[in-house]
Amino acid sequence: MATYTTEVVRRAVHRWVVPAAEPWGAASDEITKAWGAAAVAYRKAHGLPDDASLPGDALWFHVRDDEVVIQFTTKQ
Template sequence: MAEYTTETITRTIRRWIIPATEPWGAPAEEISKAWGAAAGAYRQAHGLAEDAPLPGDALRFRTRDDKIVISFETEEPRP
């Protein structure tokens, strides 16, 4: 008889997308607002206090064509 286990994982990706059109790019104010919203959502998703510091790799910043994307992922096992 085979002995093994199986699992199913649900991954959620949260993204905040800031337009960064040429020639001006993205305004710092909009990046700051999106960063704050993403940090708050990360804390909530991980059950952290509102003023808890985030791990250095909590949020990812990527460029996509004419956008800046801030994101994080969570995973949850499914029964």
């Protein structure tokens, strides 16, 4: 008899991509807009009230060659 189980976990990655072309990088107002939109989407995806504070690890920021990416994941 088998003594193991299996799982398939599907995740959706939600991303906001802000251009950050050299030599100037990303504008702070564009980062702020994307961050705000990501926070709203995170709250909606997790059923949180509009004024709920986000956990410190809710959103992740990644710097790529010519863009800044803000993202979070959800289970599908």
